Amino acid sequence: MIDDSGITQETDPDISAYRREVTYRVINVSEDDQFFCILSQILSIVGSINVTGFVYKLPSISDPPTQLTRTTTSVTITWRPWDEETDVGDPPVVAYIPYYKMNLSQDWISGSRIQPDQTLEYTASSLETDINYTFSVAAVREGEGGEGPRGPAVTIKTLCISKYITGSILLNATAAISTFSTKLLSSNRNALIRLKIWIYVDFHHAF
Incomplete structure (x- = not known):
């Protein structure tokens, strides 16, 4: 840890005869933040550079998923792909993660990661009969921490079994x-x- 501002040393120094390279990670970055790197030798500044932070906006789908099929113990949903023109966030989107839960107090359960070139469908199985479930989908941008917020949700009820x-x-x-x-x-x-x-x-x- 370099200081208390969320800056950490990411790699060990790469030292050669003419070069020394160190990578740092900065978290909690806001748009247009200014970063300064200063090289000093004893009490003299021998070099400095400043960088303006650029923050990507995480992608989010503006429409809820829709129901494809449902049974007494499963629900299959589908959703449209993230669209740069109509949805929030910056490209590229490299995956989608479906989520579902049974009630408001329950934590979201994540489904399998779906690639953009796959069929945009997900089946939640082993569900309870005749129960409402809430479904939502998150789009994922490339890079670490690229999962965007879950989009609008839809409620789907599993079928009941007749007598x-x-x-x-x-x-x-x-x-x-x-x-x-x-x-x-x-x-x-x-x-x-x-x-x-x-x-x-x-x-x-x-x-």
Whole structure:
């Protein structure tokens, strides 16, 4: 650490007979910051240079992703590529990172890194049934720290699994007795179940 201003020595000095080269890293740089490098020997300044900081703007997609498909346990999203004319940030964009989460209090879960020349799709799997999930995508610029802010989000709900009922009806001359059994395939307690029952009576044999 050189001082408390976020300047660190990045490499060991490269020393030769006529040259000495050292690389420094500066963090928390703002646009138009001025940097000065001064060479001194004992108490005399033998050289100096000043540099104006240039900060790239990280890319961000201005539109939310859209739903391609969804099942009871997965959602597939797609998104358009980052556009220099309509979106925020500086090129080049070298990758995209999809994110999703189940609720506002949950941390974002990052998906696999998608290259620009790949199909811009991502499938989140092993999701819970009949639950809202929030999806967003971040664009990544080349270089360290190049991931931009996540773009607008979209909420997509996984499908619920329906219930089905099987049953039988026993008829005799005086009563119709029905028995039914249900199989629950989902935790959705608000699902509407519609039953249609057909009863056929042979009057020639019933009386």
